[in-house]
Amino acid sequence: xxxxxxxxxxxxxxxxxxxxxxxxxxxxxxPSLFWYVQHPNKGLQLLLKYTSAATLxxxxxxxxxxxxxxxxxxxxxxxxxxxxxAAEYFCVVSSNDQAGTALIFGKGTTLSVSS
Amino acid sequence: NAGVTQTPKFRVLxxxxxxxxxxxxxxxxxxxxxxxxxxxxxxxxxHYSVGEGTTAKGEVPDGxxxxxLKKQNFLLGLESAAPSQTSVYFCASNKGGISGRAYxxxxxxxxxxxxxx
Numbered sequence: 604x605x606x607x608x609x610x611x612x613x614x615x616x617x618x619x620x621x622x623x624x625x626x627x628x629x630x631x632x633x634p635s636l637f638w639y640v641q642h643p644n645k646g647l648q649l650l651l652k653y654t655s656a657a658t659l660x661x662x663x664x665x666x667x668x669x670x671x672x673x674x675x676x677x678x679x680x681x682x683x684x685x686x687x688x689a690a691e692y693f694c695v696v697s698s699n700d701q702a703g704t705a706l707i708f709g710k711g712t713t714l715s716v717s718s
Numbered sequence: 719n720a721g722v723t724q725t726p727k728f729r730v731l732x733x734x735x736x737x738x739x740x741x742x743x744x745x746x747x748x749x750x751x752x753x754x755x756x757x758x759x760x761x762x763x764x765h766y767s768v769g770e771g772t773t774a775k776g777e778v779p780d781g782x783x784x785x786x787l788k789k790q791n792f793l794l795g796l797e798s799a800a801p802s803q804t805s806v807y808f809c810a811s812n813k814g815g816i817s818g819r820a821y822x823x824x825x826x827x828x829x830x831x832x833x834x835x
Contacts, residue, residue, distance in 0.1 A: 612758070637823065646808065647761075647826040693760060706810075706824055708753075708760035 605630045607696045609709035617717050622666075622681040624712045626694030629675065636677045637695040637706065638668055647693070653677065664688070689716045720744055722827035724809050730833045731799045739794040739830050741809030748814035750792040751776075751824065752784060754805040761808060767792055768814065799834045806831050 610625040628634060638650040651662025658670040668679045677694060694709040725740040741750065748769050753761040753776075763776030767786040781803060783795045792811075796803060810824040 639826075646828040649823050652823055706751075706761075706763075708762070710758055710760045 605632075605634065605696045605707045607694050607707055607709040609692075609694050609712050611712050612710065613713045613715070615715040615717065616684045618686055619683050622679070622684045622688065622714065624679040624692050624694075624714065626677045626679065626709060627675050628677060628694070628696045630696055635697045636668075636670060637697070638662065638666070638677075638679050639693045639695060640690050641693065641711075642690045650679070650692075684714075684716045686716050686718065689714055722809055722811055722825050724807075724827040724830050726830060727828070728831050730835065731796075732835050733800060735799050736795070736797050737799065737832075738796075739807055739809075739832075741792045741794070741811075741827060742790055743792075743809075743811040743825070744790065745811065745813070745825065746789070747811035747825075748789075749812050750786065751810045752782070752792065752794045753808045753810065754778065754803075755808060755829075756805050764794065764807075801834045804832060804834045 606629045608627045616622055633655055636653040639647045640650050641647050650666050651660045651668055653660045653670045661667045666679055666681045668677050670677055691711045691713050693711050695706045697706050722743045751766040752764040754764055755761045762778050764778055764782050765773055765776050765784040767773045770786055770789040773784045773786055785793045807830045809827040812824045
């Protein structure tokens with residue numbers, strides 16, 4: 604069975620400082636991993652995805668994540684936060700081996716950015 | 719190309735009323751999903767479909783029914799609404815894989831905010 608744990612429910616940073624959102628996963632199969640972002644009262648947008656190619660994945664808006672199998676982690680980072688990054692972020696896992704399997708969502712991390 | 723659309727955007731129901739949420743996608747995707755989002759819970763899968771005429775239960779299916787009569791549409795029904803079904807509902811789709819692996823990214827609709835009084 605797959606599961607994902609987001610280690611922080613809320614992260615606060617100042618504008619211009621680095622962002623780190625932590626995610627650990629559990630999967631019996633070779634996982635696909637995703638980060639989605641949700642701005643207030645909006646739908647979900649894909650930031651980036653890992654599907655067994657390069658372990659360092661670059662996404663939109665300067666975000667990137669590194670897949671570390673030994674640590675079962677897929678942390679999201681950004682070198683310099685912007686006010687527009689304030690949103691809720693979801694780490695998501697999907698198995699490659701089960702037909703029709705939906706995504707398993709973490710409970711989310713709310714990112715606050717102060718000026 | 720509208721992507722994934724959901725109807726309605728907002729709805730208020732009284733306990734015991736019924737309603738149907740409509741999801742439509744114009745990307746010719748095989749797989750479609752219904753999720754609910756509650757504060758602090760992330761998104762949880764209600765039902766999903768891997769093709770026209772097929773449906774399957776997800777993590778939280780009780781109180782909901784679904785139908786996929788056409789490939790582009792996925793309907794979510796509440797037969798007798800309860801306050802516990804107050805939530806934001808998201809529909810999603812993906813194209814599926816050659817061997818049935820649903821590893822491709824999912825595309826989400828804008829959501830339906832449902833309140834049951």
